[in-house]
Amino acid sequence: MEDRYLFKTKRKDTNEWAIGNLIHTFTGMPYIVTEYDHILNFITIDEVDERTVCQCTGLKDKNGNMMYENDIVKRTDKPKAGEPTIGIIEYDIANTAFLIRWIDNPNYSPTFPWKEKIEVIGNIFDNKDLLESEK
Template identity: 35%
Template sequence: MREIKFQAWDLDAEQMYNWESIRQLFHEHLDHPRVKVRQYTGLKDINGREIYKGDVYHQGDPNILYVVEYKGASFVGKQIGSSSYAGLEHWKGRIEVIGDVYRNPELLEAAE
């Protein structure tokens, strides 16, 4: 069974809070309009980094970037600038997370 964890991005403080920081007040983070909650996919990238919804990654070619989304009851990678999707579980041995959509929005722009 996959471990269920979350992170929360605070839009005002521009800071990511980990699961240990938010679990005591998790219900407040879910309802707060200026906090974006990110769910852990249960997978780690090639460097051992946990992969969360909203993470930006590549699969070996740094010119082709993907963003982690939740679609159809599973986590997938949507190729930025395309309508193509990649299954995270299938490609997990090649995924390298290079940022996320909150702390690194320039990655989305650069890949378009």
């Protein structure tokens, strides 16, 4: 489960997604380290937009894609009428766990049991239209 320590966030200079380890300077400015050598000298470090920082859940969806906080997921099994189909992965501080907040059904579910039944279809930063179509 070492992937759960990964983060993804948008770089400030290019607005592209970067995946790596999140660090903060003594002033609190966040950076993402995407590459380092065997002595832990940083090779690639980028300033990031702190509003887009998403922690990895350590789990993969049914297609083998890593799931991150703020990802939009869709059920791929055949839900019955009234069951949730689209959700957002969120971190719940009270339960110290990643949960799925279902958009079309006001419930939360633990992420782990769903990993074989859902696929990541986007995220709340790049794909807000996916959420609007489900309301």
